[in-house]
Each structure stands twice: as structure tokens, then as C-alpha cells.
Amino acid sequence: MNFDYNEDQIALQDSINRFLAKDYTFDKRVGYSKSELGYSEEAWHTFAEIGLLALPFPTDNDGLGGTAIETMLVMNALGKGLSLEPYLSTVILSGSIITQAGSPSQKGHLIPSIGAGELKIAFAHFEPHNRYENHITSTTAKKVGDIWKINGHKSVVLHAQNAHQIILSARTSGNTDDAAGISLFIVDAHAPGITMRNYTTQDGSRASEITFHDLEVSSDHLLGQLDQGHQFIEIALDAANAALCSEAVGVMSALFDLTLEYVKTRKQFGVPIGKFQALQHRLADMMMSVEQSRSMAILAALAQDQQDAQKRSRDTSAAKAYICKAARHVGQEAIQLHGGMGVTDELSTSHYFKRLTMIGLTFGDYDYHFSKVSDALLVA
């Protein structure tokens, strides 16, 4: 048992932090967020250069064979830097699905392109009206001759507007709420039959409503076996939630540092406000929330290597639920302790808070994940 990073991991962390501190300052980040693209293509290339985009993939596919620990470390740093780049969509979500479900030839041409920074993929799965339930799929794919015809509506698809391809889930058999009968397809993002309504998100990123209207693809576009997609969706969403946990820890610790700095410099009644015990104990509580969340992000990272799907899912949900709650605590307190400055657009504080809040609503909120943890007690 050893919770210290090794030399390679420290070097990786240093290179990300160096880049973010120098070339991804808060001012630049605001600019990227307001740009047409919504992120920095330059940053994406740097991610490719320092190996982030190939990190979690098998070495057979030009990947670096990184473990959940490296992913944790990367997401933590990206959280601190408030990165807008489509890392979660392309590398974590789509990367997980391709690695788990893809054929050798699909892996052989998709993964190296992701690693090189040439290919971005969005993951279109959730639909309106079903909140976070991940087995409900009413988008359909019907086979007509050799061609699949896809129809449906996917909601709040992260980073879709700049994606080259889209991985989508569609029902190929069974009822809307069956876990079986869901298939995964990978399609060109600009194929006829796809309409996107793009928008900016609360935290300055990008997402889209996607409708498929008689989108036509061949069976070559299937990822994994017909009707067997749900297990891969669950693995990918667990991986994404684990990654979000680590990102949230990065955001929380940055927010905590900002707040600590603020109470040491802001003076009222002739003293720094950090001298008031009413505030000191709240800062101590925030620190504890951050450290306990760091531990839960480790639990989530560990869970991704877990063979037992129930345990993986329980631990991931426990971490996400815990971190949703802690993020709310740390975020709201950070704003409160910054006073009026906390609710301005000018300081990065409010931007961190908004990202933290949105993480808590992405791929399952507190209630969703907490009920999974609670129900797991009935199985135990």
C-alpha cells in the first residue's frame, strides 16, 4: 500500500500543470470559452504531444497503457485548470466504448487517431424525459436490407459540435426500458440525417441536442455485438463518473485554495477576515470535505479495475454521490466566504463553482447515485 505518486506520474503531473499554468491561464480560458470553437485546439495538440490522449489505451493500439491512477491524476489537473477540451467525451467515454466493444480493426484505426489528437468523438446516449436512467433508449435502429435506419433524439450531448464522429445508442430490439436490445453505432458527425442544435453550457463548455432522422448506416458501423451495448454503456459511464470525481476534486481543491487566500487578504474591522473563528471552522470543514472527496475519487478510480460489475457500480456511485454533496458544500461555502466578489463573473471563483455544480448534475446527481448505494445494501 502506497499512496504516493511514482516518478513517471509526478513527471506527467508536472507537464500538465506547467502547460496549464503558462498557456491556460484563467484569462485565456475565458477567451476559449467565448470563441466559436469553445475550447483550445492548441491545448488539444499539446495534450496529444504530452501523451494525455493516448494515456489510457492499450499499447497494442499505440496507447500508453495508463491505469486508472494516471486518469485520476490527469482529470485532477484538468479540473484545476478548468479545461474546456473534450477529454471526457473523446478519451474517457468514447475511448472506453471503443476499447471494450470495438473490433480489432475498429480499435486499430480509431484509437491511434484519438491518441494523435486527430479524431474527436462524442457519445450520444441520454434522451429527454428519462433523466439519468441509462437503460432507457427509445432511439431506434431498424434494419432495411443491408442498411440500418436510425431515428431519435439524444439530449445534452457533450462536445458534439466539434466532434468528427458520434457514438450513439439505439434500440435494435425489445422495449424502451429493456437493458437488452441496445446497440452501439459509430457514425460520421456530418452524415445526412443528423441535425444538431448546439449551445453553450452553464460552465462555458459546449453541448448539443441531436436528432436522427432516417440516418442510414451499414452494419460496419456497429460497435460490439448487436443488442449487447448496455454493458459497455455502463462501463463507460462508470469510467466517466470516476473521471468526473477526480476532476471535481481538482476543482474543489483549487476553489479551496482561492478561498483560503482570499480570507487571508481581505480585511474588515481592521483584520483579515480569516482571523474570525466563525470563518475558520468553516474553512476547516471545507478542507475536510476536499480531503474526504480525494479519498472517494481514489475509491472510484480503484473500482474501474474491478471485475465484479456490481461492486464497480456501487463504489463508483458511492464516490459520485459523496462528491456531489461535498462539491455543493465546498462550492457554496467558497462563494459565501468570498462575499460579493464570489458572485461576480470577474473572479475565477464563480467559474469553478459553476463547473463544480454542473459536474454534480452530469451522468447522475446525488439522488440518483445515492439511491444506488442505498439499494446495494439490500443485495449485500
Next chain:
Amino acid sequence: MDFSYSEEEKQFRATVREFVQTHVPKETAHRVSHGLRMKKADIVNWQKILFEKGWGSVSWPKAFGGCEWTPTQQYIFEEECAEANAPIQLPFGLKMVAPVLMAYGNAAQQAKFLPRILQGDDWWCQGYSEPGSGSDLASLKTKAERQGDHYVVNGQKTWTTLAQHADWIFCLVRTSAEGRQQEGISFLLIDMKTPGITVRPIIMIDEEHEVNEVWFDNVKVPVENLVGEENKGWTYAKYLLGHERTNIAQVGRSKRELKRLIRLASAQPQNGKRLIDDSRFRDRIASLEMELNALEITNLRVISSNSKPGPEASLLKIKGSEIQQLLTELQMQTLGHYALPHVPQALDLEWQSDFDADTYPEYAPSLSGFYFNFRKTSIYGGSNEIQRNIITQMMLSL
């Protein structure tokens, strides 16, 4: 970074488990698992059993007869002992006075006291708090005046845990009224049989006798019982407070109690179903389980890092005590109406129940008492508010 136990650590756990599972005396294990009243012999015998095995202290250096295990091994040991319903190893000698003697005591003191602590021959208690000095410990007034070869001690200590069994007490006493109040304190070892010492029980909220007042009336203490230098006692006391950290969070015990809570909630009927089927109650267990997951990993992070004990112990104390308290609260709540009966005689092993075992099972009598008793955990050892002060001063530099 490697989050999993190594093969050696797994093997180590198996070895520890094999021993503790087979060596905790049956009656003792029953008392622990049912929350019954512990006897002095339960604790002393267990210490002697461990000593015979060579495990009298898992943390002490080998030079003093300890195992000198790694913090992770110590944690594994604590977890396995808790799981086996072993009684506590009394911390006052092993984990409090002993490290101070090793660091600041002289060779004669080490030779006199350490082996007897290890063998379970001396029962120690801690003379810190006074009626007027709780959180503000350094304001303590119990006075030790040097008269030739002796100190003469006058004053009163309070909240002295299990002093009714004690052979020795280590005390913070005032030897100087000059300068800062921290600079006039000395660390003195006092034989409880010395004339002039009176121990009076304090009956606590659960109507049990666990803590005491200890009065000193012209108590003569030989000067060789002074540890280190006169007026340096505060330094030693702080050393002691920061020293014990592997078990401050009580993770092993809380994991055992969580399992017990789940068993109780699964056994308690409600409306034709089980209490655990009620999502309102189950959610409270789940919430606690998540807190314990987080604390377990935080604890492992703290103990596996090579840095010296520090203010992170305060986090472990706060979170650990909150979890322990919530566990007792939920365990009590599983009983419903049957949380109300107060049957003190039921806490003795010999008690023959005259209740219907189906309605008032043998585990029930202790649960409410434990809830009341465990309110202490956020108060003792530096209240949770003092712990927050330590965090803000030492970690956050506010």
C-alpha cells in the same frame, strides 16, 4: 501509487487473523460483541496474551520489546482485532506515557516502567484535565512543589478514565507560575497507592462508572518520577497528543459496528418486512457507509505516508468520532420502542433475561447506553472544536 495491499500485507493479515480469532477469550469476545460491561481482567488478560505472542505493542521499537510494525501493518492489526471482538489495549500506558518515556524519559524510567506496561502489569491513567482546565489545558493548577527529594502535589484532576483500576497516573502539574502558562508545567509519574490520593467515581450519562475525579492532598512524589526537565511538560504533552494516529479514526471498530448495524436492521421486523427494507432508514445507513468509505481511505493515506504525525490527525478525530456517534444512534434506533427499557443488570454476562427473547434480544440492552455514552467521542481528546482550531492554525495558517 499502489492502492492495494501487497502480497506480504495480505499474508500478514492472514497470520494476524488466525491468531486473534483463536485467542480472544470467549467471554471477553461475547462482552465486546454484545456491548456488555467489561471487566478489568478482560483487558489485562488480553494484553498478557498478546505479550506472550510477542505482540504486546505493535508500534513500539524492537529495542523496547515492541513489534515495530509499519503503520499499515498496525492498521491491519487493529482492524483484525476489532473484527475478532477483542477488547481494547489500554492506550494510557502503551500509546501515551510509553512514547513520552522513550523520547524524553531517562534509562532508569524506561527500564522500570516500559516492560511492566508491555506485560500488562501496570494499569496507567492520564491526569490532564482539571475542573477549570478542559480545552484550555495549559491553565491547569494542580501544583507540585519541590521539597528536597520530593515534589508535594496538591490539586484535582478530573475525567480520569478507568482510574479506579489504575496503578499509576501520569500527570501534568504546575511547577512554576512565571512566564507563559505553558512554560510552568511538568510531566510527573505518580504511584496511585501514594498516601493523599483519593479517587471518586463520576457516574456518567449512561449511569456507568468509567471516569473519575482524582484528588491530590500533599502527595509526596520522588523527584526521580519527573520525566525530562522541569517546566518542559507541555512539550512532552504535545508530543504525546500528536503521536498516536494509526487508530485515532477507529476505522476497524466502526467497520465492525457498521456490519452489526446492518445485521440489526435486517433482523428488526417492521410491518411484515425488515427495517432495512424501509428506504428512509436504509438511506441513513448508506450515508454513513459512504462516510466510512471515505474515512477508511483517508486514514490509509495518512498512515501510509512517511511524514511525521501532524494536524491531519485532527481530521481523523473529527470524522472518526462523528461516524462512531452516528453508528450508536442508528443502532439504538433499530430497536424502536425497545430502545426505552433501561436494564443495567443486563450488561453483566451472568444476567438471565426475563424478557421474551424474541421481543427484547440479548443485544438490545446496551444500545441506548452506548448512544448516550458515545456523545463523549466528540468531546474528549481535544473536542472537535479544538480539533478545528488545530486545523486552522497548523494546516491553514490562519
